[in-house]
Amino acid sequence: MKILAVDTSTTSCSVAVVDKDLLLAEMTIDREQTHSKHLMDMIHTVMGFSGLAVSALDGFAVTRGPGTFTGLRIGISTIKGLAVASGKPLVGISSLDALAEQCACSAYLICVLLDARKGEVYFAGYRFQNGVLKKEIDERVLPPRQAVRDINEPSLLVGNGARLYQDTLAETMGGMAFFAWPCQNTIRASTVAWLSMSRFEKTETDDVATFVPQYIRKPAAELNYKKSESVRVDFDVSLKGCGYH
Incomplete structure (x- = not known):
């Protein structure tokens, strides 16, 4: 094929x-x-x-x-x-699946972190067992420290988010954070x-x-459009309260 x-x-x-x-x-x-x-x-x-x-x-x-x-x-x-x-x-x-697959033979929990900007990462967790890669933590977006704060086992961190926030992740996870080779982050x-x-x-x-x-x-x-719509609605409501509508 x-x-x-x-x-x-x-x-x-x-x-x-x-x-x-x-x-x-x-x-x-x-x-x-x-x-x-x-x-x-x-x-x-x-x-x-x-x-x-x-x-x-x-x-x-x-x-x-x-x-x-x-x-x-x-x-x-x-x-x-x-x-x-x-x-x-x-x-x-x-x-995220693609990056995890590039670390598939790891004995550790595989934590994939992609830079989502605004101080957040796209995150998911995987485990390689019996020749199969399984997703254990569903895809989500959140600050990097929050992404790994509940992980209490040795983990392999991969992705440009892992590289960008390496110091924060290492501080949060202590000796349980291991980082993938640079070539695996792409x-x-x-x-x-x-x-x-x-x-x-x-x-x-x-x-x-x-x-x-x-x-x-x-x-x-x-998001900006919805925010502007919310502001417009609030403004209209305030005008009605003042008797302008």
Whole structure:
């Protein structure tokens, strides 16, 4: 099964083509630029190195979130466009699941932390048992200290949130905090592709028409709109109380 996979959920951008358990080509960059500037060029480059045409692919995989709102929209809209144009299926993968998978053989509890900005992280906990990675703590967004304060066992911390808040996490967890290798903190598109395989095989694909990012936290624009609406309602009520309505 030949899959083109993309990750744009963080500042890094990764594109890969895999054929079953074989990695044909992969490219990952981390630059302070919007992913729209280079994603399509990366896809063309990786497809060229793989020696495949889009028509030869069996499907597409993409991280669905959580992550940066703009990055997710760019990656998902690009892959949806390719899926619609080619008539091939699409599978969305959790960005937290992908990072956990890159540490899957750890004997410790795997704590994935992605920077959510505003002093918070996207967080989930996993455990690798009997060759299977299981999610033990559901995805959530909260301050880093709060994310790990109830964990009382040795844990492997991975993700750009773990790197950003390393001192805070180490202070909170004491000697139970162990940090992943730097290379494990970046999501690889090949990991996204391999995680999607079982769903493609079971035909548990996503509906391309309705597939959207899963943010966990609502975008700032939506929150600001609701806040302004609340202020407007309160203002209208106050005017009525003064006899102006």
